[in-house]
Structure formats: structure tokens, C-alpha cells
Amino acid sequence: PVLWWTKWFGESVEEGRIINFCGLPYTCRFTLDRSKYDEAKVIIIHASSFEPNDVPNLKDWTDIFTHMWSHEFTADFVHTYFMSGRGPGTFIDSVLAKPMYTIQEKNVLRKDLAPIAWIVSSCKAKNGRHFYVKQLSKYIKVDIYGHCMNNKDWPVHPEYTDLEVVGQYKFYLSIENSNCDDYVTEKLDRPYSVGVVPILDGPKDYSRFIPTNHSYLRLDDFATPQQLALRIHQLDQDDRAYVKYLDYKDSESLLSPKLLETWDPPQGTWGPDGPGSRCGVCKLAHDMAEGIYEFNPKKVIGPHTTCYLKKWVYISWVAEFYWWMIVLVVLGIFAAITVAIVCSKSLRARRSFQALK
Secondary structure, eight states, X not given: OEEESSOBTTBOTTTTOEEXXXXXXXXXXXXXXXXXXXXXXXXXXXXXXXXXXXXXXXXXXXXXXXXXXXXXXXXXXXXXXXXXXXXXTSHHHHHHSOOSSOHHHHHHHTTTXXXXXXXXXXXXXXXXXXXXXXXXXXXXXXXXXXXXXXXXXXXXXXXXXXXXXXXXXXXXXXXXXXXXTTOOXXXXXXXXXXXXXXXXXXXXXXXXXXXXXXXXXXXXXXXXXXXXXXXXXXXXXXXXXXXXXXXXXXXXXXSOHHHHHHHSOOTTSOOSSHHHHHHHXXXXXXXXXXXXXXXXXXXXXXXXXOOOTTTTOOHHHHHHHTHHHHHHHHHHHXXXXXXXXXXXXXXXXXXXXXXXX
């Protein structure tokens, strides 16, 4: 068996999983049963669930980590947020799907909607993306759904999905919560799958994920939020220029060779997705059991070093975003000083009164 020492985001989804879809002459079984420790050739520890004091053979725990299973394409087992191959549910299928609405229909919808939509879970992103969006909102309207700067209620229709909401707009903020190599999530798949132009911020290199070099806008390509807003205003008023950003929907021949190479792997190989990464782990376990795998003693597994931390955290932007907290702090300090002065005067008055006695 392959032993999962930890759960996956607190869930036991890997327990009993059978890996039998890899085209290999053998299968593997995943388990969370720690009593299988001595039998397991591969032990998986999920980083988000990792506890330094809860590892097998604590005395040599630094030697445990020999392989990386990650979204990074430099990892031993690459597990992105997308599915490779062809057919329903794959990234290529999403990219080639016809737009949910025509440009004419979007222009009608624009009477009640902003040109840009953003679905966001919280205002706690490490890179401070919410500070950027706050600045952008000064120059162009953004409909924000979710729990950070919410200004738009979710449609009353009970069957409305994220895609049905996003599909009505011309642009969507595909801003990741961290700026790390290869970290690209469903925030990109949403707009591409419904024919909406994504406004990107994430890794430095998006080449594996974009259909063409003219299928997106990017925060880094504009010196200020105001300049980005100006470009969006221009495209919002120019249908012909806007639809050129969706040309890739017309023919697969227009798609980037790197995108096709990444997401349409040759027959008999595994893609950079969940099934592919699990097949790689299964093969590793088999090769170790057979004694045909050789470890690289020079290999070092450590924390991510490619992340650009606090990218949009500027003091002036933070101060403007949290102005009410600053006001409360200032008022608190003023109140404390006032109380101190009053107490000091009261104390002096009391001493003077006692002296008079």
C-alpha cells in the first residue's frame, strides 16, 4: 500500500483509493491506516496538515522528504488544478468551449452589470490583491461577489453557478491569492470556459496556461490600476477589438503549442493533474518494492522559494483600505491621552487639597 500519513485538507478522501487507470501492469492502493507503516514503500505527508511532532521515526524526520508532489512543474509529481487530455472536464475542452454569451448579448447585460466581475472568498490574500482591486474600483466599476468588499448580491436564481455568473461579463479578475511559480487555479478556468477575458495576476510565467498571447489582460502590463481601467474602458466600447481576445475559440489551430504540449500529453503518458500524479506515486512505490529505484542523495526538498510575497501591499493602499481601523486607533490614543491628562489634573488637585488641610 501507499500510506497517507495525514489527511487531505482534513478529509479522508484518499482512504481505499485504487490506482488502476495508469496503463501499468499492476495497481496500487492508498490508505490512511498507520498500522501499514512497515508495509508501505511510500509515505505521503500533506504539507497543509504537516505537524513536525507527528511524523514516523521522529529522530530522522529530516530524511523523510525525498519527493515533491505539487502544482509546480519542477516537482516529481505535478498536480495542477486542471485536467489534462481531451473531452469533458479537461482544460483544453474549457478553452475551446463556445462563449456563453455573444458580444451583443453582453452589451445588453452591461446595462445592469459592471464590465468586470470578481468572485472572492476573503480579504486575507497574502499578496494583498484586495488592495489593488480597491484602487482599480476608483476608475472602473467592478461587481464583487463574496466576502471581500462585496457590492453585488448573488443572483436569486437557485441554480446559478460560478460559471453562469461570470459568463455574463466581459472581463473577470483572475487574481491568485499568492504569486508563486505555476500556481494557477480555477480562477483562470472560469473565464476561459465561458468566453470571458481574464485579467491575470499570479505566476511570472503563464505560458503553459494561456491559449494565445492575445487572450488576456495582465496587471503587470500596466503601470497603475488607472491605466488598466482605461484599457478596459476602451475595449468595453470597441466590440471588434474586444472579440479579438476570444479568437482562439474559433479554431484549435490558433492555440499555443506550449498549451497543447502541456495539456494534451501523448498516448501512454500522464498529464500534470490528479490522476497523473497518483500514477507517478504508484510507479514509485512499485519500483521501490522491486528494488529498481535509486535515490538521489543530493536532492533537497524544502519550502517554496518562488513566491513573491506581499506584491500589492503598499503602505498608502493599506492605510486607505483600513482607514476606519486607523481612525479607531487614533481616537483610542486621543481618548487615552485625555484620560491621562484628566487623571493627572485630578491627582494634582487632590494633593493640593490635602496640602491645604
